[in-house]
Every structure is written in structure tokens, then in C-alpha cells.
Amino acid sequence: MDAPAEPKHYLVGHIREALAQDARVNELTIQVTIAGEKIFLTGNVATAERRDAITEVVGEVAPGYNVHNETTVQAYEAAPDAETLS
Amino acid sequence: MIRLAASADVHFGTESAGTLRPQLTDLPERADVYVLCGDLTRSGDANEASILAEELAGIEIPIVAVLGNHDYHSGQEDVVRKVMEESGVTVLEGEATTITTAGGRVGIAGTKGFGGGFAGACATEFGEGEMKSFIGHTKMLSAKLEDAINSLNGDARVVLTHYAPVKGTLVGEKLEIYPFLGSYLLGEAVDRAGADLVLHGHAHAGTEKGVTPGGIHVRNVALPVIKHVYNVYCFGGDALDSC
Numbered sequence: 001m002d003a004p005a006e007p008k009h010y011l012v013g014h015i016r017e018a019l020a021q022d023a024r025v026n027e028l029t030i031q032v033t034i035a036g037e038k039i040f041l042t043g044n045v046a047t048a049e050r051r052d053a054i055t056e057v058v059g060e061v062a063p064g065y066n067v068h069n070e071t072t073v074q075a076y077e078a079a080p081d082a083e084t085l086s
Numbered sequence: 087m088i089r090l091a092a093s094a095d096v097h098f099g100t101e102s103a104g105t106l107r108p109q110l111t112d113l114p115e116r117a118d119v120y121v122l123c124g125d126l127t128r129s130g131d132a133n134e135a136s137i138l139a140e141e142l143a144g145i146e147i148p149i150v151a152v153l154g155n156h157d158y159h160s161g162q163e164d165v166v167r168k169v170m171e172e173s174g175v176t177v178l179e180g181e182a183t184t185i186t187t188a189g190g191r192v193g194i195a196g197t198k199g200f201g202g203g204f205a206g207a208c209a210t211e212f213g214e215g216e217m218k219s220f221i222g223h224t225k226m227l228s229a230k231l232e233d234a235i236n237s238l239n240g241d242a243r244v245v246l247t248h249y250a251p252v253k254g255t256l257v258g259e260k261l262e263i264y265p266f267l268g269s270y271l272l273g274e275a276v277d278r279a280g281a282d283l284v285l286h287g288h289a290h291a292g293t294e295k296g297v298t299p300g301g302i303h304v305r306n307v308a309l310p311v312i313k314h315v316y317n318v319y320c321f322g323g324d325a326l327d328s329c
């Protein structure tokens with residue numbers, strides 16, 4: 001099919017708004033890059049469920065694009081860094 | 087010496103149970119107080135707060151928190167606060183608390199804070215009502231924070247905010263969104279009242295270490311910034327001591 005008609009600049013905005021507001025996701029920090037008919041999503045998410053939901057939500061907002069969900073589920077070191085302040 | 091464990095932006099959802107607690111088992115040996123600088127929940131839903139509260143239950147050191155913008159999203163911030171408080175977490179909004187530790191008494195004041203930007207490139211309380219209420223909200227919270235800090239007594243004074251009080255800890259974020267990440271009004275309040283340390287979150291792509299124009303340590307403890315479940319900050323003791 002032809003590339004969807006919506007200018008990509010606005011589509012990035014609509015995708016980011018959907019990721020912030022959709023109750024399955026509520027993520028404000030996902031980076032969205034559109035290249036041709038591919039949408040690349042990068043950034044950190046808190047859980048695997050939220051990562052999967054991102055693919056769903058973007059698929060709904062931007063039908064006809066290939067969604068590449070390259071977000072990372074956060075995993076942080078348990079042993080803290082310790083700093084002595086002076 | 088007071089040992090303070092800190093993090094921010096856990097963004098707990100109903101699916102998050104079990105993601106935090108296993109990593110907090112030795113927290114009481116590492117720190118005297120645990121602080122959480124906002125965005126406790128994903129969408130400010132009471133069930134999300136309950137799941138976080140359960141996750142934190144039984145941790146044998148005092149826990150102090152401020153709320154973040156995510157905790158306001160559902161318009162149930164009062165319920166989120168209540169759920170956390172019922173589980174023993176002290177939640178501060180323009181308020182202060184004092185905790186006695188083996189290393190001394192630490193006074194903690196906190197607020198969610200809000201945006202507006204930083205001196206030289208910030209919004210002003212001018213024009214439309216919406217603009218006035220944006221900056222008015224930040225001014226009101228900053229003034230209450232200053233009063234709360236002034237009410238503290240203890241061997242050390244710590245300030246918790248969600249939004250950033252300085253731009254130094256925003257490095258890595260897009261410049262265009264700085265006004266939505268914090269306000270110099272928060273930093274000014276801290277500098278006027280005086281403190282040993284300010285901890286904040288919210289700026290997930292920012293930088294851990296900064297300083298206020300008045301020379302007070304600032305640490306951005308958003309999880310994606312510190313890349314640890316929490317970091318520990320030690321202060322207020324003998325100069326020869328270390329963490």
C-alpha cells in the first residue's frame with residue numbers, strides 16, 4: 001500500500017499522546033521515530049506487560065505501519081551506589 | 087552520619103507486584119530512611135497505590151514520599167496519598183517530618199513541585215488565566231515548601247521534590263521540555279531556606295548530580311537515571327566517616 005497520508009510530524013505527536021493517555025501504557029518518555037512505513041519505539045518501560053501494550057496502542061493509532069518496539073523493560077542493579085556528601 | 091536511600095519514578099501498575107520487594111530485602115542494613123520522590127504509580131489509580139503499599143509493607147525503616155504528576159492523572163491523588171499513609175509511608179506536600187536515626191535527627195520537607203522553567207528561559211505569570219494558573223501553582227507550592235523547610239529542626243535537612251529545582255540534573259533531556267520538567271522557583275525556595283540535600287525525580291533522561299545556585303547538593307534519583315533500585319546518600323556526620 002501507499003504510505004499512510006497523515007504527515008509524519010503530526011503522527012509522532014499523536015502516537016506520543018496515545019502512549020501517555022492510554023490506560024494500558026501511561027508512558028511519557030517513549031521516543032518515536034518514523035522511517036518510511038516503519039515506526040521505531042525506544043526508551044525504558046517499567047514492565048513487560050506495558051511493553052506489549054505499547055505495540056498494541058501504536059498499532060491502533062497508526063494502522064498500516066510496521067511497528068518496531070525496541071523499548072527496554074527496566075532492570076536495575078539491587079546493590080546501591082553509595083555517596084558520602086560533604 | 088545519616089544514611090538515606092532514595093529513588094523516584096517506580097510508576098507502579100497493577101501488574102508490578104513482586105518487581106520491587108525482592109530487591110529491597112537488605113535495605114534496612116544499608117540505610118536509615120528510604121525516600122521516594124514521586125511517580126509512585128502509573129496513572130494515579132488507588133489499586134496501583136495499594137500494590138505499591140503492599141510491596142513496601144514490612145520494610146523496617148521509615149519511608150517518606152512525595153507524589154508526582156502520574157499520581158495526579160486520575161484525579162485521585164488524595165486516595166493515593168491515603169493508601170500510602172495507611173501502610174505507614176509518610177507523604178509530604180508542603181509539609182515536613184523529622185526522623186530520629188542512629189546517626190542523628192534528619193528533617194525532611196517535600197512537595198510535588200511543578201514546572202515553568204529556569205531563570206532566563208522560563209514562563210511568567212502573565213497573560214491568559216491558564217498561564218497564570220500554571221506558574222501560580224508552582225509559586226504556591228514553592229512558597230509552602232520554603233515554609234516547610236524553615237519549620238525543620240534536626241542535624242540535617244533534606245528536601246524532596248518530584249519536579250526538578252535546577253537544570254543541572256536535566257542534562258540529557260530535550261531543551262524544549264525543560265519548562266515541563268521543573269522550575270527555578272523550587273531551587274530558589276531551597277536556597278533561601280537552606281538544606282543539605284535536595285532529591286528529585288521526573289527527569290528520566292536527565293543526570294544524577296547537580297547543585298543549586300546557592301551551593302546545595304541536588305540529586306536526580308529517577309530510576310532510569312541512577313540505574314539502581316535506589317542509591318544511598320550519607321551526610322551530616324564526622325568528615326572521616328563514609329558510606
Ligand SMILES: [Fe+2]
Nearest residue numbers: 095125154288
Ligand atoms: Fe516519572
Ligand SMILES: [Fe+2]
Nearest residue numbers: 125154155288
Ligand atoms: Fe513525573
